[in-house]
Amino acid sequence: MTQMTQTGEGQSHPLDAPRFAGPVVQCQNLSVRFGKNLALTDVTAVFPAGAVGLLGPNGAGKSTLLKSLLGFIVPEKGSMKVIDMDVATSPLEIRERIGYMPESDSHIPGMNAVSFVAYCAQLSGLPATDAMQRAHEVLYYVGLGEARYRNIETYSTGMKQRIKLAQAIVHDPDLLFLDEPTNGMDPKGRDEMLELIHDLAHNKNVNLILSSHLLPDVEFTCDHVVVMDKGTIATYGPIKALKGTTGRVYEMRIKGDETQFISVLRGEGFDVKDSDEDVMRVFVPGAAGDNPKVLFELAARERVQVRHVRPSVPTLEDVFARAVGEK
Amino acid sequence: MPIHDQGYRRYGGTRAGIGRSWQVMIRAGVMSIISKRQFLGLMLFAWAPFVVRAVQIYVSANFQQASFLAPKGETFREFLDQQGLFVFFVTIYVGAGLIANDRRANALQLYLSKPMTSAEYIAGKLAILFLFLVSVTFLPAMMLLLTQAVFAGSLTFVSNNLYLLPAITLFSLAQVLLASTTMLALSSLSKSSRFVAVMYAGLFFFTTALFNALRGITGKTSFAWMSPTAALEQLGDVIFRLPPRYQLSPGLAGVTVLVLIAASIYILHRRVRGVEIVT
Numbered sequence: 001m002t003q004m005t006q007t008g009e010g011q012s013h014p015l016d017a018p019r020f021a022g023p024v025v026q027c028q029n030l031s032v033r034f035g036k037n038l039a040l041t042d043v044t045a046v047f048p049a050g051a052v053g054l055l056g057p058n059g060a061g062k063s064t065l066l067k068s069l070l071g072f073i074v075p076e077k078g079s080m081k082v083i084d085m086d087v088a089t090s091p092l093e094i095r096e097r098i099g100y101m102p103e104s105d106s107h108i109p110g111m112n113a114v115s116f117v118a119y120c121a122q123l124s125g126l127p128a129t130d131a132m133q134r135a136h137e138v139l140y141y142v143g144l145g146e147a148r149y150r151n152i153e154t155y156s157t158g159m160k161q162r163i164k165l166a167q168a169i170v171h172d173p174d175l176l177f178l179d180e181p182t183n184g185m186d187p188k189g190r191d192e193m194l195e196l197i198h199d200l201a202h203n204k205n206v207n208l209i210l211s212s213h214l215l216p217d218v219e220f221t222c223d224h225v226v227v228m229d230k231g232t233i234a235t236y237g238p239i240k241a242l243k244g245t246t247g248r249v250y251e252m253r254i255k256g257d258e259t260q261f262i263s264v265l266r267g268e269g270f271d272v273k274d275s276d277e278d279v280m281r282v283f284v285p286g287a288a289g290d291n292p293k294v295l296f297e298l299a300a301r302e303r304v305q306v307r308h309v310r311p312s313v314p315t316l317e318d319v320f321a322r323a324v325g326e327k
Numbered sequence: 328m329p330i331h332d333q334g335y336r337r338y339g340g341t342r343a344g345i346g347r348s349w350q351v352m353i354r355a356g357v358m359s360i361i362s363k364r365q366f367l368g369l370m371l372f373a374w375a376p377f378v379v380r381a382v383q384i385y386v387s388a389n390f391q392q393a394s395f396l397a398p399k400g401e402t403f404r405e406f407l408d409q410q411g412l413f414v415f416f417v418t419i420y421v422g423a424g425l426i427a428n429d430r431r432a433n434a435l436q437l438y439l440s441k442p443m444t445s446a447e448y449i450a451g452k453l454a455i456l457f458l459f460l461v462s463v464t465f466l467p468a469m470m471l472l473l474t475q476a477v478f479a480g481s482l483t484f485v486s487n488n489l490y491l492l493p494a495i496t497l498f499s500l501a502q503v504l505l506a507s508t509t510m511l512a513l514s515s516l517s518k519s520s521r522f523v524a525v526m527y528a529g530l531f532f533f534t535t536a537l538f539n540a541l542r543g544i545t546g547k548t549s550f551a552w553m554s555p556t557a558a559l560e561q562l563g564d565v566i567f568r569l570p571p572r573y574q575l576s577p578g579l580a581g582v583t584v585l586v587l588i589a590a591s592i593y594i595l596h597r598r599v600r601g602v603e604i605v606t
Contacts (some may be wrong), residue, residue: 070440072601092345100440108431109424113539122351123441126340134338141335143525166439172338204335 020097020174021049024207025069030078032064032231039064041231043078047209051201051217053239054211055320056228062211063103065228066177072099083175096125098170102210103179105154105160113139114148116164117124124171129168138166142196158189165196168235169206176200182217190217199222219316227323234323249312250292252283256304264302268294270294273321282311340548343520348443352451357458359550360421364398369420370463372412377467380406381474388478400488403468404567408560413463414506419527422510424520424600430520439601449511449595456507465499490568505584512591515598531556548573551580552573558583 002233032040040061054062067073069082071091080087082094108191111214116134121131139148142162147155152163161181182190182196202215212218218225219239226236235242252263262280265272270302271283284294292309299306356435362367365374378400387396388430429435438448472491485491514523531554541547551557551573561580564571569575 061605067602068603072439092444095440096342096345096439098443101438102433102436102440104436105570106437108434108437109428109432119355120437120441121352122437123348123443125344125347127341127343130338134336137334137336169335171342172336182545200335202600204337207374 002319006154009068010272018259020207022084023047024052024083025209026051026176026194027082029080030065030068030080031076032061032073033076037169039231040068040075043228043231043233044091045226045236046234047226049207050224051207051222052209053222054209055213055215055218055225056234057314057324059230060213061230061231062178062213062233064230066100066179066211070095070098070177071286079232097142097174099173099176101164101168101176101178101181103183106164107160109153109191110148110151111157112151113144113163117170120167121170126164126171128217130319134170134172135189138170139163141167141169143192157184158186158193160192161185162174165193169200174207175301176206178208178210181210182214187222192229194220201276215316215320225316225319227320233258236317239316239319243316248284248290250284250295251310252280252282252295252310253278254280254299255307256302258304261299261304262301265295266300268298271321279308280295332357345442346447348438348441349451349454350445352438352448353454353458356425356451356455366420368415369409369416373410373417373463374467376406376464380471381478382474384471385478388480391510398471398484399571400491401515403471403491403561404569405494405499406471407468407502409465410464410467411502411556412503413530414439414460416508417459417532418456418510420437420522421459422507423524423527424519425452425456427520427523428553430515431580435599436601443497444529445596445599445601449592449599453507453511456510457503458496460497460503460507464502468495468499472516484560493566494566500564501584502553502559504588505555508588508591508595509555512598515595549575551575552583555583555587566585573595 020246023046025045026043027043030040030043031038043061043065050273054065055064064073066263068075069080069087070092071087083097085094087094108119111119114132117139118128118131121134126134136145136148139145142165144159144162144166147159152160155163161183165178165181168178178197182193185193194217196206197210201221201223210218210221223238224236225239225242227234248316257282258278262272262274265282269285272284273281273283282295285291292311295309296306366381375429380398383396384398386393387398431437439445472485472495476485510523512527513530517523517526533554534554538550538557541550541553548557551561551577557573558575558580561571561573561575561577562584562599565577565580571581
């Protein structure tokens with residue numbers, strides 16, 4: 001049975017009613033410059049509907065991209081579309097339909113949680129009565145129901161993260177920008193925050209872009225990923241596809257000249273990551289990756305003894321390492 | 328359904344059109360200020376001169392012996408001059424934290440991620456201060472004029488001094504706009520409302536002191552353009568058809584006030600952004 005939502009004006013929307021279904025964000029040759037530094041270089045990407053992770057190390061340009069999409073930063077060149085609207089010409093129409101959870105600690109001073117969230121809802125265009133009703137609801141949803149009359153300045157870091165999420169979703173946006181949403185949270189709070197984001201994306205049909213440098217966060221909450229590195233797009237696509245089809249990772253331990261063997265593997269076009277305890281992770285691309293025979297052949301040729309070979313479960317970390325490494 | 332059972336729900340109600348957010352800001356800002364007892368006390372003091380003047384008008388209208396107290400055109404000029412003190416305190420009390428507190432709490436990126444331009448944000452903040460300043464300048468001055476008509480039982484004074492209506496409006500506007508834009512610009516420069524208050528007081532005291540020092544040294548008052556307060560006084564004299572008190576052309580006084588307002592708006596335009604870029 002379709003669950004209906006109750007609304008302030010007596011109208012209703014089914015909870016599973018589709019939101020914007022096309023590509024939520026499209027960037028074309030986007031370049032952003034801060035003084036002499038090029039923060040984004042010729043970024044061209046399409047973010048599909050659903051949950052998309054924007055992954056990259058610190059300084060990769062993730063937050064810059066989000067802020068450009070919000071219209072905070074004017075790009076040097078290129079164009080951006082959010083929910084099929086041009087950022088340059090329709091910034092307000094876009095902001096009416098998106099929610100933004102900033103990375104840094106942000107609130108409106110002198111307000112308690114419920115006033116703050118209701119105020120944000122009103123700023124997004126909701127009538128005062130609806131805004132207050134939804135403020136209570138989303139505060140319960142994010143787990144701040146009992147603390148909703150407390151001044152936000154007395155909140156812990158984890159609570160401040162939750163309140164930022166509450167203000168971002170209170171007006172029921174079509175697209176959410178979440179910038180490092182688990183920053184500064186303890187493990188339990190982090191798990192709860194990720195559960196909330198997962199629920200929003202997969203049960204509440206909210207399109208979202210999650211910017212993070214934490215691979216497990218993206219892997220848990222998102223279906224697609226865009227990997228950024230040094231202001232460019234390193235790779236993008238569905239996480240499953242990126243992890244699965246184009247090769248396999250093997251954990252390998254050898255006896256012999258490890259450095260020499262690694263350089264031979266790399267010479268053959270394999271990506272090798274050295275890890276702790278003499279175990280190396282070798283990515284064998286293409287169909288050859290299905291069989292470790294090629295590794296044994298190389299080992300025999302180089303006269304090293306293979307002590308251990310095990311196919312490894314591919315992770316987003318492999319995708320990330322490969323994408324960033326390939327560059 | 329009890330509220331604790333409710334999860335996240337879709338919203339299908341009405342939404343106000345784009346361009347209304349600043350009105351929400353004004354309502355919230357005004358409510359936040361008037362809920363403070365200290366501010367209500369300040370407003371009480373700010374209206375005390377009105378009460379005194381109203382009594383003066385009543386006495387002059389009803390007692391022949393006190394006819395020397397009857398208001399003249401310049402009475403309103405003097406009244407607005409006196410209110411300058413309260414303009415100063417209200418500006419500091421209301422205005423110092425208007426943007427500074429938002430900057431301290433990183434609230435600008437929240438405001439500007441909503442359907443609101445930076446111009447609307449500035450307009451909203453400006454309107455909060457503007458409303459309170461109007462309530463200690465234009466509003467009591469106009470009420471004083473009304474009081475005069477009521478106590479005198481005729482509109483003779485008003486019709487004989489019809490210029491007072493535009494004069495009060497124009498001078499109050501100049502007074503209020505100068506104070507509010509300057510304070511807001513200073514507020515956008517810092518994250519500390521206390522520092523902003525000190526900067527504002529410093530700006531007015533320092534420029535006035537500089538002007539007075541130059542006047543003392545040179546014996547001339549043509550340096551009045553250096554002090555916003557003096558420039559405003561000069562402008563007020565011209566608006567109220569009184570002999571100007573300084574050797575400064577009214578045009579230059581007007582330009583001083585306009586330049587300060589324009590510079591403040593320029594600073595606000597530069598400082599109110601969703602992201603602070605340090606290169």
